[in-house]
Amino acid sequence: MNKIWLIIQREYITRVRKKSFLVISLLAPLLVALTTVGIAKFSSSSEADVVAVHDESGLNLAARLQDTDELHFVPAAPGPLATAQAAFTKAKPKQEALLHIPAGFTLDSMQGIQVLGKGNVALKRQLNIRKAVTKAVSELKMARSGIKQETIDDLQAKVELSAINLDEVGGKRNDAGTTTGIAYALSILVYMFIFIYGVQVMRGVSEEKSNRIMEVMISSVKPFQFMMGKILGIAGVVLTQFALWLVLSWGLTSVVAPLLLKDDKPVAATTTGTAVTSAAPTSAAQSGPAATPSPTASTSADALAEAPRPGRAFGVWSVLGELPIGSILGGFLFFFLGGYLLYSSLFAAIGSAVDDQTDAQQFMFPVTIPLILSYIASIMVIINGDPNGPLAFWLSMIPLTSPIAMVMRLPFGVPAWQLALSGTLLVLGFIGTTWVAARIYRVGILMYGKKVTYKELSKWMFYKG
Amino acid sequence: MPFGARPLRPGGGGGYFYFTTTYYSLFLMQKTTAAPILEVREVRKQYAAHTALDGVSLAVPEQSIFGLLGPNGAGKTSLIRIITQITGADSGKVLFRGEKLNASHIGQIGYLPEERGLYKKMKVGEQLLYLAQLRDLSRADATQRIKRWLDRLELKPWAEKNVEDLSKGMQQKVQFIATVLHEPKLIILDEPFSGFDPINANLIKDEILALRDQGATIIFSTHRMESVEELCDSIALINKSRKVLDGPVTAIKNQFKTNTYELEGKGRLMLTHPDFEVLEQKERENGHFFVRVQLHAGATPNDLLRFAMTQIEVQAFRERIPSINEIFIRRVGETMPGSLVENVNA
Numbered sequence: 001m002n003k004i005w006l007i008i009q010r011e012y013i014t015r016v017r018k019k020s021f022l023v024i025s026l027l028a029p030l031l032v033a034l035t036t037v038g039i040a041k042f043s044s045s046s047e048a049d050v051v052a053v054h055d056e057s058g059l060n061l062a063a064r065l066q067d068t069d070e071l072h073f074v075p076a077a078p079g080p081l082a083t084a085q086a087a088f089t090k091a092k093p094k095q096e097a098l099l100h101i102p103a104g105f106t107l108d109s110m111q112g113i114q115v116l117g118k119g120n121v122a123l124k125r126q127l128n129i130r131k132a133v134t135k136a137v138s139e140l141k142m143a144r145s146g147i148k149q150e151t152i153d154d155l156q157a158k159v160e161l162s163a164i165n166l167d168e169v170g171g172k173r174n175d176a177g178t179t180t181g182i183a184y185a186l187s188i189l190v191y192m193f194i195f196i197y198g199v200q201v202m203r204g205v206s207e208e209k210s211n212r213i214m215e216v217m218i219s220s221v222k223p224f225q226f227m228m229g230k231i232l233g234i235a236g237v238v239l240t241q242f243a244l245w246l247v248l249s250w251g252l253t254s255v256v257a258p259l260l261l262k263d264d265k266p267v268a269a270t271t272t273g274t275a276v277t278s279a280a281p282t283s284a285a286q287s288g289p290a291a292t293p294s295p296t297a298s299t300s301a302d303a304l305a306e307a308p309r310p311g312r313a314f315g316v317w318s319v320l321g322e323l324p325i326g327s328i329l330g331g332f333l334f335f336f337l338g339g340y341l342l343y344s345s346l347f348a349a350i351g352s353a354v355d356d357q358t359d360a361q362q363f364m365f366p367v368t369i370p371l372i373l374s375y376i377a378s379i380m381v382i383i384n385g386d387p388n389g390p391l392a393f394w395l396s397m398i399p400l401t402s403p404i405a406m407v408m409r410l411p412f413g414v415p416a417w418q419l420a421l422s423g424t425l426l427v428l429g430f431i432g433t434t435w436v437a438a439r440i441y442r443v444g445i446l447m448y449g450k451k452v453t454y455k456e457l458s459k460w461m462f463y464k465g
Numbered sequence: 466m467p468f469g470a471r472p473l474r475p476g477g478g479g480g481y482f483y484f485t486t487t488y489y490s491l492f493l494m495q496k497t498t499a500a501p502i503l504e505v506r507e508v509r510k511q512y513a514a515h516t517a518l519d520g521v522s523l524a525v526p527e528q529s530i531f532g533l534l535g536p537n538g539a540g541k542t543s544l545i546r547i548i549t550q551i552t553g554a555d556s557g558k559v560l561f562r563g564e565k566l567n568a569s570h571i572g573q574i575g576y577l578p579e580e581r582g583l584y585k586k587m588k589v590g591e592q593l594l595y596l597a598q599l600r601d602l603s604r605a606d607a608t609q610r611i612k613r614w615l616d617r618l619e620l621k622p623w624a625e626k627n628v629e630d631l632s633k634g635m636q637q638k639v640q641f642i643a644t645v646l647h648e649p650k651l652i653i654l655d656e657p658f659s660g661f662d663p664i665n666a667n668l669i670k671d672e673i674l675a676l677r678d679q680g681a682t683i684i685f686s687t688h689r690m691e692s693v694e695e696l697c698d699s700i701a702l703i704n705k706s707r708k709v710l711d712g713p714v715t716a717i718k719n720q721f722k723t724n725t726y727e728l729e730g731k732g733r734l735m736l737t738h739p740d741f742e743v744l745e746q747k748e749r750e751n752g753h754f755f756v757r758v759q760l761h762a763g764a765t766p767n768d769l770l771r772f773a774m775t776q777i778e779v780q781a782f783r784e785r786i787p788s789i790n791e792i793f794i795r796r797v798g799e800t801m802p803g804s805l806v807e808n809v810n811a
Contacts, residue, residue, distance in 0.1 A: 212582030219549040
């Protein structure tokens with residue numbers, strides 16, 4: 001036992017001392033802080049898109065179009081379309097789109113409306129404009145059918161919803177946007193950390209084989225002790241990194257924000273979502289050639305679109321306070337550790353079986369596929385679907401996918417029995433993979449020059465000690 | 466003598482004298498026929514398609530330098546891996562100081578493998594500390610000894626450098642220190658001299674002798690027969706997964722003696738005698754010569770000397786003792802690269 005502790009210490013200290021560790025530890029939170037603040041600044045300065053309206057229909061739709069949170073309508077330059085277009089391109093402040101209502105547009109044949117923009121008009125913008133125009137046209141139709149303007153105004157329903165989470169004592173108000181953002185952030189952290197640090201375990205084992213220190217080590221400690229010492233030592237590094245990130249992100253944001261944000265403009269609450277996903281590429285740099293695929297860019301943007309915007313106080317952190325952050329963090333740590341132990345033991349086995357990194361690729365494939373798939377599937381099922389539905393349930397139970405799936409479900413609330421079941425299965429899972437990996441490891445570490453196939457690996461499992 | 470009567474002894478102190486001499490001679494006997502530090506009994510090791518060790522037994526005397534010899538693929542490495550507890554024997558026993566080999570012995574055994582290496586990006590001092598602690602040495606003791614050894618092997622300025630910053634020879638010296646730092650009772654060296662230049666090889670050789678004098682036992686596996694000649698007290702020869710030879714070096718050499726003698730002198734020697742078979746004859750400058758003669762049964766060295774003295778002026782006369790190299794080749798029947806050059810005394 002004592003020897004495992006020595007190995008854990010050595011693995012931990014040599015990695016934590018490295019410059020790259022310190023740089024990443026500081027860089028990521030800095031990025032988080034800057035991005036959070038940057039987004040805040042941006043959204044406060046450019047609230048709504050400016051849309052110029054060029055109305056040839058004679059219906060005077062321009063007057064009817066109401067500004068919304070996203071859109072601010074202004075009349076286009078008078079004259080034919082060509083003039084309006086020219087003015088639009090040169091307009092200051094910048095106009096995002098030119099709404100052209102043609103002469104042939106009537107309330108009965110509502111055809112021909114165009115939205116002109118520089119480059120492709122964003123889908124979201126198109127949808128918003130369509131909504132606004134539809135609303136204006138409906139009102140005109142109502143007016144035409146005799147309903148008086150006051151009645152029309154009275155009919156406007158601008159309802160505010162607040163969502164209450166019954167599971168929480170007192171029924172805390174929850175914010176779907178932030179919850180989604182947290183779910184994203186945590187699950188991508190799990191994915192990233194398992195991948196990056198699992199590969200580090202593999203590299204470490206591979207290095208010890210190739211620089212030949214392996215034989216001396218194995219005459220001093222049992223192979224199992226050596227393997228676990230390395231895995232646990234690196235687990236310590238990950239936890240330290242995560243803790244540092246958490247603390248520094250909080251600290252840096254609180255410091256940077258007052259400095260850079262002069263006015264009190266409220267800010268979108270899901271900035272953590274983008275901020276952390278943007279941190280993903282920097283950590284991918286640390287993992288070197290085995291680059292982490294991060295298929296998150298477009299999907300996180302959609303999550304942001306859903307988020308309610310102004311009206312919330314600045315400070316993602318204060319919103320976080322309304323979530324059961326303790327149990328979410330606890331769950332995150334448990335499932336992350338379980339997933340890490342499961343996958344890193346497999347990575348250790350790969351490292352022991354091959355003589356150099358290129359051979360490792362063929363074995364990495366079946367190990368990383370469940371990891372990647374679980375991330376993609378979880379996003380589709382949990383965030384865009386039903387966090388408590390059957391598919392989500394199964395994904396969060398199977399040990400290979402549960403680390404990511406369950407962590408993604410946590411912010412939405414998971415019944416205790418499901419957590420317990422999934423947790424137990426995960427523990428059994430990593431005990432199983434560790435056992436298999438240890439049997440492969442103890443043979444592989446002293447095996448050089450042999451062409452390794454899956455068949456060979458399975459033979460190794462049954463070699464005597 | 467009537468029962469109960471005791472013979473007279475000179476003075477009461479005589480009793481003690483008798484006691485101590487008996488005890489002392491028992492002690493002397495103990496020293497010369499000491500239990501071996503390592504005993505290998507009928508060890509077998511089988512890999513999937515190949516028998517590495519087929520019932521090998523040997524005993525390594527304590528405080529000796531023991532040579533483990535054999536061609537490639539003979540089974541030496543397999544045996545060493547069993548002794549160092551890297552792998553286990555399929556059957557048979559290994560006893561360390563009379564006890565069945567177990568994990569508690571790791572702190573008393575040191576191992577330098579043939580294919581060796583260290584963590585490249587770890588500092589020398591730190592790495593020695595780590596390796597020593599894994600061999601059950603306390604931090605305090607280790608730190609002290611590391612300083613001493615680095616000093617002794619002229620590596621002091623490199624203590625805080627990464628291993629990769631050292632030259633190969635220096636790295637080898639560091640690895641040697643790592644092997645002996647915890648003052649193991651049994652040190653196993655697999656091709657210890659490979660990678661060392663002649664000066665450092667000599668340094669290591671002196672260290673090995675010093676370690677033996679301080680009480681350690683060294684098992685030394687090698688192809689370099691000159692080092693075996695110089696250092697080993699006893700040897701064992703393994704071939705094709707079996708032991709073919711073992712015992713003290715002098716005894717083995719005597720076993721392989723072929724009753725051959727070498728004569729050097731001035732003049733011309735004509736050895737036409739049925740008792741003498743000339744194996745080799747060389748003429749040297751200034752009318753000197755060299756001859757190697759095998760005596761046939763019944764002839765004695767004095768016969769040869771007497772015969773030679775009638776013809777030439779004898780300057781040197783010695784028995785030709787076979788070298789370990791020759792014994793090895795004869796027993797194994799294969800040629801070993803680089804070791805065919807016979808050391809003919811000029």
